[in-house]
Amino acid sequence: MVRIAIDAMGGDHGPEVVLPGLMKVVERRPDARFLIFGRAEKVRPLLDGYEKLVAVSEFTHCDVAVRMDDKPSQALRQGRWKSSMWKAIEAVKNGDADVCISAGNTGALMAMSKFCLRTMASIERPAIAAIWPTIRGESVVLDVGATIGADAHQLIDFSILGSAMARALFAIERPSVGLLNVGVEEVKGQEEVKEAGRLLREANLKSMDYHGFVEGDDIGKGSVDVVVTEGFSGNIALKTAEGTARQIGEYLREAMSRTLRAKLGYLLAKDAFDLLREKMDVRKINGGVFLGLNGIVVKSHGGTDDEGFAAAVELGYDMVQAGLLDRIKIELDIFHGKALKLREKAAEDSVAGEE
The missing domain is CATH 3.40.718.10 (Isopropylmalate Dehydrogenase)
Incomplete structure (x- = not known):
């Protein structure tokens, strides 16, 4: 129950x-x-x-x-x-x-x-995660509006939260995670995004497959299971996608009712249009989950x-x-344990270098 x-x-x-x-x-x-x-x-x-x-x-x-x-x-x-x-x-x-x-x-x-x-003990700010229809199926996208601007550690938190949600929702053992960026090259983007990418690569978490950077068109392609960004760009991307879906729907309705031939073509292809309408129905993916x-x-x-x-x-x-909350807590504990070991190793290497 x-x-x-x-x-x-x-x-x-x-x-x-x-x-x-x-x-x-x-x-x-x-x-x-x-x-x-x-x-x-x-x-x-x-x-x-x-x-x-x-x-x-x-x-x-x-x-x-x-x-x-x-x-x-x-x-x-x-x-x-x-x-x-x-x-x-x-x-x-x-x-x-x-x-x-x-x-x-x-x-x-x-x-x-x-x-x-x-918020959970190790989370600075919560995120809103949305389900995004893609060519491959569905992806989790976060944050879509809770946090405007985010530093590297917050982006890492979002990655962990999003991967836990993807595992829970899609039954994927190791979801692929990408950081939204202006290019896929490691030298591009804001310092916070590049730092988050470096830390995720070094952590090599078993709960996620860190893919690297992804661009805006990768969201619709379904290039990764989880797309991570801060709330300003995430919210704009979400509203743009919703608006584009409605725009295409209006274009199709207008085109299919313009002439008698178009109306006949619609009747012949009705099953295909019904399938398209279902895939583009924003009601089916309604709901943003507050994570963290x-x-x-x-x-x-x-x-x-x-x-x-x-x-x-x-x-x-x-x-x-x-069991979303339990999954998140377990994965946060694992990451922060690894992060502590990485910091200790970096400190030891620094001391060894000075000697």
Whole structure:
């Protein structure tokens, strides 16, 4: 049984999308149980219409709903203790739930998650990891917006977090990891990226196959299982990819409806277009996982529909089933143990050189 805490008030549509999304999860994940938090006058009338969902849920009224335009500091100050977002996160902290899902304000969700759950002992900053469809299948990309700018050690932390998620999600024993850069040559890029690459090569971790540097077009190719970058460039890459998918979809719809011949061609190739539409459906990969915290939090896109919200919930479910937190803790301990040995060796070599 996986216990899932739900912020029913998050997103552009709140419970009108959240509850139908949960019904889809009930049908597909019969061992899921839900702790739903929200304003009773908004949630109860809708929830009572879903008999199967009521049977596997517990609802808690909350006085406050964090708005999508609230500043993180404002939401943390005013929504702490009373908001549906805080209560859902707190359920994970208290051990009442295994994962928290919210489509609410990203900044507020991250601020509350960090304050309530805290980061893991060796993690300086958390990251948001997204699932990215590729030619080869899927990859993990992080960070896509939590940390603007990152030093070498933070990039290494992201590499470990991302590889643990890839192992859990894709059942790959040794995921390939690449650092996003302006070129694949070792002499290119920022010093932080080059230093992170050097340290990863020297560590030679058994939990990951460090590939080296990758470029932007490698993300869609699926050149590696995990693409690591800092939040500014990662968020731009994510939003650009989503926008490009919608742009191509609009181009196809316009082209297929322009003439009678085009409409006939669409009918003849409908199966192929349906497959393309499914592959380009951003709802299928909805959900960013907050990594590096003492608990699992998944952020759903605020404007998604019920199918997209269900995908985010199922992503959180899968992370719990795969034991994501335990995997991360083990791999962090292994890396930091190796890093300590490398530092000690470097210090010994330095002393020997002076003598």
